[in-house]
Amino acid sequence: MDKSAKIYVAGHRGMVGSAIMRELALQGYNNCVAKTSSELDLRNSSAVAVFFAKEKPEYVFIAAAKVGGIFANNTQRADFIYDNLSIQNNLIHNAYLQGVKKLLFLGSSCIYPKFAPQPLKEEYLLTGLLEPTNEPYAIAKIAGIKMCEAYRDQYGCNFISAMPTNMYGPNDNYHPDHSHVLPALIRKFHEAKTSNAKTVTVWGDGSPMREFLYVDDLANALFFLMCNYNAREFINVGYGSDVTILNLAQTIATTVGFGGEIDFDTTRPNGTPRKLLHSKRINTMGWHAKTDLKTGILLAYQDFLSNQGQ
Numbered sequence: 350m351d352k353s354a355k356i357y358v359a360g361h362r363g364m365v366g367s368a369i370m371r372e373l374a375l376q377g378y379n380n381c382v383a384k385t386s387s388e389l390d391l392r393n394s395s396a397v398a399v400f401f402a403k404e405k406p407e408y409v410f411i412a413a414a415k416v417g418g419i420f421a422n423n424t425q426r427a428d429f430i431y432d433n434l435s436i437q438n439n440l441i442h443n444a445y446l447q448g449v450k451k452l453l454f455l456g457s458s459c460i461y462p463k464f465a466p467q468p469l470k471e472e473y474l475l476t477g478l479l480e481p482t483n484e485p486y487a488i489a490k491i492a493g494i495k496m497c498e499a500y501r502d503q504y505g506c507n508f509i510s511a512m513p514t515n516m517y518g519p520n521d522n523y524h525p526d527h528s529h530v531l532p533a534l535i536r537k538f539h540e541a542k543t544s545n546a547k548t549v550t551v552w553g554d555g556s557p558m559r560e561f562l563y564v565d566d567l568a569n570a571l572f573f574l575m576c577n578y579n580a581r582e583f584i585n586v587g588y589g590s591d592v593t594i595l596n597l598a599q600t601i602a603t604t605v606g607f608g609g610e611i612d613f614d615t616t617r618p619n620g621t622p623r624k625l626l627h628s629k630r631i632n633t634m635g636w637h638a639k640t641d642l643k644t645g646i647l648l649a650y651q652d653f654l655s656n657q658g659q
Contacts, residue, residue, distance in 0.1 A: 350378070350408055350451075350576060357382045357406035359391060359440055360413030364520040365455060365513075368568035369410050376572060382406055392432060397439040401447045409444050409452040410571065411437060411493075415486075419552070419620055421527040422483040433489035441496050445506050453575050454497050456490040456512040456583065458560075458624050459483045468627035471512075471585055480621045494583050501581055510583035511574055514626045517645065518564035519652040531561060531646070534598055535653050538605040547609045549602070552617035555595030560625045562588045563640035563648070573636045587626030588638045597642075604646050 350356070356373060360366035361383035373381055382404050389400055391413050415425075415432040422429055437454065444452045461469045462477030474494075479487045497508035521532040528536070534551065541549045570586045578584060592600075598611050640648075 352377050353380055354378070354407045354450075355380050355382060355404070356408045356410070357404065358410045358412060359436075360411070362520070363412060363414075363416075364518060364522070364564050365516060365567060366410070366412035367520045368518065368564040369412055369571060371565065372568035372572045391439055392435040394435075394439050397443050398446070401443040405447055407450045408575065409440065409449050410575070411440050411452065411454045413440070414455070416529075417522070417527045418529045418533060419482050419618060422486050426485045429483075430485035430489050433486060434492060437489070437493040437496065441493070441500060441508065444508070445500050445504055450507065451575060451579075452497070452506070452508040453571060454493050454508065454510040455571070456494055456510055457487070458512055458514050458585075458587075458626055459487045459621075460490050460494070460512060461624070463621050467623050468587075468625040469585070470627040471582060471630065474583075482618060482620060497583075498581055507579055509574060509578055509580070511571060512583055512585050512626070513567050513570075514560040514562050514585075514587040514624070516562050516564045516567055517649050519649070520656075521564075521649060521652070523653055523657050530559065530594065531597065531601070532649070532653070534601045535605065535646075535650055536657075538598075538602050538607040539650070539653065541609060542605055542607045548612050549598075549607065549609065550612045550614050551594065551598050552614055553594060553619040554615045555593060555598065555613045557594050557619045557621065558591045558623040558625065559594065559597065560588050560591040561597075561642055561645070562586065562638055563645035566638045566640050570631065570636050570638075573634075574631070577634060584630050585626040585628045586631055587628040588642075589628060589632075591623065591625045592642065600643060601646055601650075604643070604650055
């Protein structure tokens with residue numbers, strides 16, 4: 350990408366979008382276009398069409414999405430599939446109509462079957478049933494991958510897709526009901542520490558294994574792919590190793606300074622037993638994650654304290 354190229358980052362105020370903006374600035378790109386959700390409703394096809402016709406971005410990062418943890422995914426199923434399908438349909442189609450040079454669609458590791466072999470290779474997509482609790486969100490993301498492939502096949506568009514593992518870091522969502530496991534636990538343990546609680550309850554039995562990628566590492570990977578990857582097939586972006594929810598909870602408790610007990614509520618769902626991405630393709634290209642989990646959790650907790658923990 351030329352340094353003066355006009356780049357549109359959809360979802361620039363979210364965790365991933367803001368990290369992409371930081372990465373672009375770090376790399377010397379300053380001609381970025383961004384609109385808040387109040388300025389541009391990405392579910393509104395007419396509004397998105399007007400925006401693309403006016404701004405004519407050369408490159409597009411799709412980091413806009415309705416996201417959440419198990420509770421949000423399972424209780425807002427219609428919203429998750431409708432909003433995400435609408436957002437990506439409008440962005441991808443208008444990128445084609447306005448001749449965008451390259452588009453990167455951001456998916457999620459939840460696209461893979463619940464009981465797919467580990468680690469998760471790209472070719473495992475659509476080989477089994479999805480995890481029921483986040484099926485609507487996963488189906489929307491799968492549709493986005495296939496839409497990018499279809500527009501490439503029919504119109505020759507250079508639209509690529511990247512599938513990240515679980516992300517965390519600055520600007521994460523720490524809502525007690527609508528957040529993912531890592532930020533939710535940061536909030537839980539922080540509030541338990543400040544209230545002198547003796548116990549923190551964690552959903553499930555602690556056995557599921559999860560991989561976590563610091564969001565600034567992801568942004569660096571997405572920039573790397575935008576500059577170096579032009580293939581039809583989507584590509585995984587992971588850290589390279591995983592931990593149990595038990596170990597994650599213990600690490601967060603130590604980082605926060607909570608000295609009480611951790612109680613696991615086995616009446617609550619575990620979700621997928623394990624989700625570790627096979628990231629050999631991007632690693633072979635020369636990209637590797639840099640931020641280890643302990644360091645990343647400390648940085649995330651500092652962000653929480655700065656923005657929401659007071």
